[in-house]
Amino acid sequence: MPEITLPDGAKRHFPTPVSGAEIAASIGPGLARAALAMRVDGELQDLSRLIEQDAAVTFITRRDEAALEMIRHDCAHVLAEAVQALFPGTQVTIGPAIENGFYYDFARNAPFTPEDFPAIEAKMREIIARNAPFARSVRPRDEAIAFFEAKGERFKAELIRDLPESETITFYSQGDWVDLCRGPHMRGTGDVGPAFKLMRVAGAYWRGDHRNPMLSRIYGTAWRDTAELTAYLHQLEEAEKRDHRRIGREMNLFHIQEEAVGSIFWHPHGWTLYRAVEAYMRRRLDAAAYQEVRTPQLVDRSLWERSGHWEKFREHMFIAIVEDEDKTLALKPMNCPCHVQIFNHGIRSYRDLPLRMAEFGACHRYEPSGALHGIMRVRAFTQDDAHIFCTQDQVATETAQFVALLADIYRDFGFESFRVKFSDRPERRAGSDETWDRAEGSLREACAMAGVDYELNPGEGAFYGPKLEFVLRDAIGRDWQCGTLQVDFILPERLDALYTAEDGTRRRPVMLHRAILGSFERFLGILIEQYAGRFPLWLAPVQVVVATIVSDADTYAETVAAALRRAGLRAETDTGREKINAKIRTHSLRHVPVLLVVGRREAEAGLVAVRRLGVEAQPIISLDEAVQTLATEATPPDLRSPSIG
RNA sequence: GCCGACAUAGCUCAGGGGUAGAGCAACUGAUUCGUAAUCAGUAGGUCCUCGGUUCAAAUCCGAGUGUCGGCACCA
Numbered sequence: 217m218p219e220i221t222l223p224d225g226a227k228r229h230f231p232t233p234v235s236g237a238e239i240a241a242s243i244g245p246g247l248a249r250a251a252l253a254m255r256v257d258g259e260l261q262d263l264s265r266l267i268e269q270d271a272a273v274t275f276i277t278r279r280d281e282a283a284l285e286m287i288r289h290d291c292a293h294v295l296a297e298a299v300q301a302l303f304p305g306t307q308v309t310i311g312p313a314i315e316n317g318f319y320y321d322f323a324r325n326a327p328f329t330p331e332d333f334p335a336i337e338a339k340m341r342e343i344i345a346r347n348a349p350f351a352r353s354v355r356p357r358d359e360a361i362a363f364f365e366a367k368g369e370r371f372k373a374e375l376i377r378d379l380p381e382s383e384t385i386t387f388y389s390q391g392d393w394v395d396l397c398r399g400p401h402m403r404g405t406g407d408v409g410p411a412f413k414l415m416r417v418a419g420a421y422w423r424g425d426h427r428n429p430m431l432s433r434i435y436g437t438a439w440r441d442t443a444e445l446t447a448y449l450h451q452l453e454e455a456e457k458r459d460h461r462r463i464g465r466e467m468n469l470f471h472i473q474e475e476a477v478g479s480i481f482w483h484p485h486g487w488t489l490y491r492a493v494e495a496y497m498r499r500r501l502d503a504a505a506y507q508e509v510r511t512p513q514l515v516d517r518s519l520w521e522r523s524g525h526w527e528k529f530r531e532h533m534f535i536a537i538v539e540d541e542d543k544t545l546a547l548k549p550m551n552c553p554c555h556v557q558i559f560n561h562g563i564r565s566y567r568d569l570p571l572r573m574a575e576f577g578a579c580h581r582y583e584p585s586g587a588l589h590g591i592m593r594v595r596a597f598t599q600d601d602a603h604i605f606c607t608q609d610q611v612a613t614e615t616a617q618f619v620a621l622l623a624d625i626y627r628d629f630g631f632e633s634f635r636v637k638f639s640d641r642p643e644r645r646a647g648s649d650e651t652w653d654r655a656e657g658s659l660r661e662a663c664a665m666a667g668v669d670y671e672l673n674p675g676e677g678a679f680y681g682p683k684l685e686f687v688l689r690d691a692i693g694r695d696w697q698c699g700t701l702q703v704d705f706i707l708p709e710r711l712d713a714l715y716t717a718e719d720g721t722r723r724r725p726v727m728l729h730r731a732i733l734g735s736f737e738r739f740l741g742i743l744i745e746q747y748a749g750r751f752p753l754w755l756a757p758v759q760v761v762v763a764t765i766v767s768d769a770d771t772y773a774e775t776v777a778a779a780l781r782r783a784g785l786r787a788e789t790d791t792g793r794e795k796i797n798a799k800i801r802t803h804s805l806r807h808v809p810v811l812l813v814v815g816r817r818e819a820e821a822g823l824v825a826v827r828r829l830g831v832e833a834q835p836i837i838s839l840d841e842a843v844q845t846l847a848t849e850a851t852p853p854d855l856r857s858p859s860i861g
Numbered sequence: 862g863c864c865g866a867c868a869u870a871g872c873u874c875a876g877g878g879g880u881a882g883a884g885c886a887a888c889u890g891a892u893u894c895g896u897a898a899u900c901a902g903u904a905g906g907u908c909c910u911c912g913g914u915u916c917a918a919a920u921c922c923g924a925g926u927g928u929c930g931g932c933a934c935c936a
Contacts, residue, residue: 319931327865418931419864426933430864433931461929465872474909474927532935584862584934585927592936599936685936697936734936766893793892794899801897815895827896834896 221272233266237403240275251275252283252402262352262400278440283402288313290350290401291340291408291438292320297393298339299434302332308395309371309422309431316448317412317437321420323371327432333414336434340412347406348391352399360385360396371422372396411445412438458748460741461590467749467757467806470591478588478595480737485757488786490736492755493743494576496628496852497600497733503854504621506574506602511554513578517544523553524710528679532581551577552704552729555603556711559725564715569725570606570614576736577601590741592696597735604728605713608654611703614728615662615684622686622699622732623666628853630746635695636668637685639676646679646706655703656682680706686732688742696742698734703727749807750829753850756809760787760846762824763799765815767791772819776812776839783847804829810846 220228220239230239236254240247240263253263253276260282267273276282292311299322300306311320322328328336355363357376364372375396376385388397390405402408415435422428439445456462464470469486472479482490501508514536520526525533525546534547548554555573564571578598587593604614626634638659641652659682663670670684677683686699704727707713714722733739743755753759760780762773770791780787790799796813803811813825813834824842825834837845 329865416930417865420932421863424933426863430932432864435931472928477927579936581935586862586864586932587934588928594936597936601936700936731936738936763896765895768893793894795892795894796896797894798898799896804897811896813896816893817895825896832896 218267219270220267221270223272223274230267233268235266236261236263236273236275239267239273247275247277250277252277252407253286253400255282260400262350263403264349264352265400284440285313286400286402287408287440288318288438290405291412291436292318293350293388293390293395293397293401294340294343294405294408295320295336295414295434295436296322296395297343297390298336299328300393302335302339303328305368307369307371310375317415317435319420319433319435321422321431321433323422323429323431327419328417328434330417337412337414341410343390344405344408344410346391347404348389349404350399350401351389352401353387353389355385355387357381357385360387364396408438409441411440411442412436413445413449458745459590460592460744463744463749464591469744469757472591477585478583480591480594480596486740488757489743489751489755490740492852493733493736493740496854497576497625499852499854500621500625501572501574501600501602504572504617506572508574508576509555509558511548511551511558511575511577513547513580514545515548515554517546519553519557520546522711523556523707525549525553532583534580534582547580548577549579549581551575551579551599551601552603552707552727553711556707556713556727559603559605559713560711564605564713564725566607566715566717566723568605569715570604570610571725572602572604574600574602591737592741594735594737597737599731599735600733601729601731604730605708605715605725606728607723608658608726611655611658611726611728612662612665615659615701616665618701618728618730619662619666619668619684625732626686626688626699629743630752631688634698635687635689636663636670637673637676637687638663638670639673639678639683639685641682642675642677642679644679645677647681651705652682655705659684659701659703678702678704680704696734696738698739698742699732700730700734702729704729751807751809753809753846754852756807757786758788758806758808759785759850760810760812761790761799761803761808762787762812762814763790763796763803765796765813767793768816769814769819773814776814776824776842779839779843780846783843785843785846785850800827812842 217229218232218234220230222228228239228242236251237248240251251263254261255274255276256265256267256271260276289312292313296308296311300308303324305324307323309321309323311318361373361376364376379385386397386399387394388399388401413436415437418433418435419430420433422431437445437448439448464486467485468483469489470480470482472481498508517526529549533549536545536547538545555575558573559571576598578596580596583593583595588595606614640656645652673685681703683700683702685697687695688698689695708724708727713725715725717723762776764770764773773789773791777787777789790803792799800811807829809829811827813827818824818836822839823836824839825836826842827834
């Protein structure tokens with residue numbers, strides 16, 4: 217007689233065995249209707265599973281987060297059944313729930329197209345209306361493999377073969393349709409509900425490996441109810457509006473064209489934004505005792521051979537052949553080898569360490585064509601790169617200082633939170649285990665010192681050392697790695713970097729490769745999306761437009777703009793013959809943060825009407841006051857005095 | 862790189878085997894106007910490129926290039 221403990225602490229006894237559904241029914245008809253699944257001692261299970269021993273049971277209803285995941289998972293099963301019903305001969309593979317929805321990968325000669333969606337969705341609704349119960353069954357391994365092979369489902373058979381011997385092999389059926397699945401599921405297909413939509417088709421490699429066949433993936437979204445679905449679709453539309461490629465065009469920031477794929481043509485306003493970020497970064501690095509350098513774009517092959525890039529990175533490099541001199545040069549894909557050259561030029565003492573060498577280094581990498589994405593993923597980009605040459609003892613302190621600097625800079629750009637991934641030793645690596653123990657240990661210690669929480673990213677470190685990756689999320693929910701910090705023991709060795717220690721011996725420095733923005737191009741893309749083009753005043757390409765109401769105010773408008781420019785503000789005038797309504801609309805759509813409206817009254821009295829983006833209030837103040845206020849407000853965050861905040 | 866979709870005016874898009882269409886933007890003229898679109902007119906296109914089918918191709922077919930969505934790769 218199992219004793220069942222409910223969330224409120226109440227205990228109930230049932231004849232052995234008892235199903236979750238029976239327990240729910242014994243509590244009340246409302247719960248019996250609402251319960252979709254249960255947690256038994258914390259483990260999510262089908263409601264139909266039998267409980268034979270004492271356990272704590274919690275019921276999952278549609279409101280629970282766990283239910284949402286089950287709706288999506290179950291919806292993937294419904295999709296698979298629908299597809300196999302409509303397209304005989306299609307093999308099923310895997311179909312998990314993911315953020316905001318689910319997908320299912322199918323193997324089929326002809327891939328699906330979005331035109332297939334209406335028919336598939338209709339079939340899915342049929343299956344959901346039928347409300348076939350999800351029934352779990354356990355099968356012996358050999359039988360399970362034979363079952364799928366008999367059906368010609370070789371991917372499923374392969375999956376089972378690769379499961380560990382200890383794994384229980386479970387099947388779930390929904391009516392006549394059966395799938396290999398770990399579960400759990402809700403009561404039946406009807407619990408999926410109506411709030412789903414197929415979104416797109418995509419290719420995906422079997423088991424995520426590009427050497428495997430490509431499957432046809434169908435992505436879908438699914439929610440608790442149609443209101444949630446509608447809200448999600450609306451959110452997607454909003455995200456689309458802040459896409460940096462769209463805003464870049466609308467605000468005339470940059471363009472890319474076929475003759476320079478993966479490289480950016482920065483227009484005046486875009487370049488202004490770029491320069492504002494660059495100037496800010498330069499001040500921050502100066503203040504943090506970095507030394508800025510500049511190193512060559514084209515470097516002879518021999519240096520890349522020594523650094524190891526020619527061997528490890530060759531396929532990502534642009535090569536330039538100089539026929540007259542019989543030389544092979546490469547556009548630099550990274551700055552580190554060049555920085556070591558500067559380090560090596562002359563004799564270094566331990567007194568020089570830590571030596572922080574920074575460069576806004578323009579790099580070129582031959583990225584796969586399919587990876588290119590607006591200005592976020594390009595082939596020509598500029599890193600806010602630096603290499604810290606230090607002793608092993610200094611690694612922890614330098615790391616802590618770096619993370620503090622990075623967090624402060626992200627905050628200045630409006631990013632309050634970011635994720636940190638700690639990538640530790642990969643399978644293929646250089647250096648001894650002791651070295652790795654030390655490197656990882658000091659990095660962990662540094663994270664603790666800086667109060668950094670990280671998630672472990674096992675085996676993803678660089679071959680020369682562990683790294684931290686700092687990840688920001690864009691408007692459409694995509695993650696972008698921006699900052700990085702890598703501990704390197706290898707390059708100083710390969711390029712023979714040395715310093716003289718206190719005891720007169722020659723020693724190898726450790727190199728910390730680090731970047732905060734990552735690349736200006738990517739970071740600006742993220743920034744554009746973060747602010748949806750409505751930049752804070754210090755970053756806005758055009759900070760102020762002086763707009764006239766009547767042509768009698770034209771001269772005054774020029775005076776106002778000149779005064780603003782003298783105060784360091786980026787100001788334009790609009791003395792066109794449009795009505796003020798039209799001017800306000802035009803500049804609002806361009807996301808100009810401040811409009812100074814001047815008519816006859818303002819011109820005569822030396823005043824301006826201040827209209828801020830999206831705000832209808834229009835205080836009228838003196839020109840002097842406006843210049844002063846705006847200049848203060850436009851001060852970059854690192855130059856503000858604390859009292860002003 | 863792989864799978865799929867797409868490519869028409871500066872932008873957003875319609876059309877479709879036989880003079881290329883709209884709205885917005887641009888330009889010209891009129892309007893001098895008080896906080897998110899004043900009115901009228903003008904101009905603007907090798908319908909991505911190259912081949913093929915056809916009496917005729919922007920339209921159909923093929924190849925290429927680019928873009929977009931994924932996958933793989935990655936700052």
